[in-house]
Amino acid sequence: MLTADIPPNQSIYIKNLNEKVKKEELKRSLYCLFSQFGRILDVVALKTHKLRGQAWVTFSEVTAASNAVRQMQNFPFYDKPMRLQYAKEKADCIAKAEGTFEQKDKKRKQEEKVERKREETQRPNTANGPSANNGVPPPPFQPNGQEAMPPNNLLFIQNLPHETTSIMLQLLFEQYPGFKEIRMTEAKPGIAFVEFADDVQSSMAMQALQGFKITPQNPMVISFAKK
């Protein structure tokens, strides 16, 4: 089926994702990246053999999904251009809300138990209990496959249009308390650093401006800088 033939759906299907990224981080990053289009109800990603490198993001509105599919097509995410379509099926969380949910009788494979074990062993101590993180604002988007930086007072901004000036960024970021300065260099277009007085203030600005678009093609991608 041509991807154009898939009828609109409030869930989008994403493929060509970087398979090296850990599942929970991937989900948080997708949440951050797609929140700009609307309210996200659920993000699903599995690392099973068939399903790695793919994810589903469900929005509260179909229009949000449509915008996401159009605007984020080929967006470089963890160094790979993401490919987006509408999902083929209605998300379980939607079906449940509508009362039309019914259990699938597909062969429930134990692949996922294997997956669970593997992720637990490769990640010793993320002792936050079972991740009931739906609807909770996620930790920072970490764009380049690096280990996530702990919060600090310096923000790293990516995906800026090359015409961006430090004045423009200052206008945006100085609205938030603790703003100190913008640092940019001609030598590296598309990125900038923004310094705040402390990590709480930088976090507030990050939350507020994550995904902010200077042009429709340039949702800004904000993470904590490496120091």
Place this chain on the structure above:
DNA sequence: AGCACA
């Protein structure tokens, strides 16, 4: 390439 959620 690959369309699931327990």
